[in-house]
Amino acid sequence: MQIVGLVIAALIAAADQALKYYIVTNYRLGEVHDVMPGLFSFTYIQNNGAAWNILSGKMWFFYVVSAVAIAVVLYYYFNKNYSHWMFKSGLVLVLGGIIGNLIDRLHLKYVIDMIQLNFVQFNIFNLADAAITVGVILIFSYLLFIERED
Structure with missing residues (x-):
């Protein structure tokens, strides 16, 4: 059953990459198109940092943080104590x-x-950022409200 979760993670990454490909091939840098007026738009930007463009240009830092984060996520994902x-x-x-x-x-x-x-007024983001945000909310909700009961 754990393979299903890994397939879903791969599908999330693929959907993120597909939307990014669509944006790059159909928009000029900085171009804005309303998708749902008043709700959200597509605005093509390139971010070489993290949220709010912090640590701009520090790619090696992001490589290390990503590798460590992937290792930690996989450790907990395969840990039988967290089911x-x-x-x-x-x-x-x-x-x-x-x-x-x-x-x-x-x-x-x-x-x-x-x-x-x-x-x-919020930063422009992508599907990967949204997935991370929702995932962190689920993890913290579990840790704060459910783990204590288990």
Whole structure:
């Protein structure tokens, strides 16, 4: 059953890469298109840092952090002591997101971002970032509210 989670992580990374490919082949850098007016737009940017472009240009740092994060996620994913669906789902989402962004960093030396929320002032992000965020929320929710009961 653990193979299913790894396949889902691979599908998340593939979907992230597919959207990035679509953006790169159909948009000019900085170009904006409303997808759902008032809700979100696609805005093609290149980010060579992390959120808010912190640590800009420090690719080796991101390679090391990604490798360590993947190792930690896989350790917990295969650890029999952590079998709750919420924890495992969070790990799968985080893994898929890390891989999606790592592919960009290895191949391009920057990450392609494109999703801009129009109803709030927030950084432009990508599917990998969204997967990581939702995954972390699931992991913390499990650790804060469910693990204590188990």
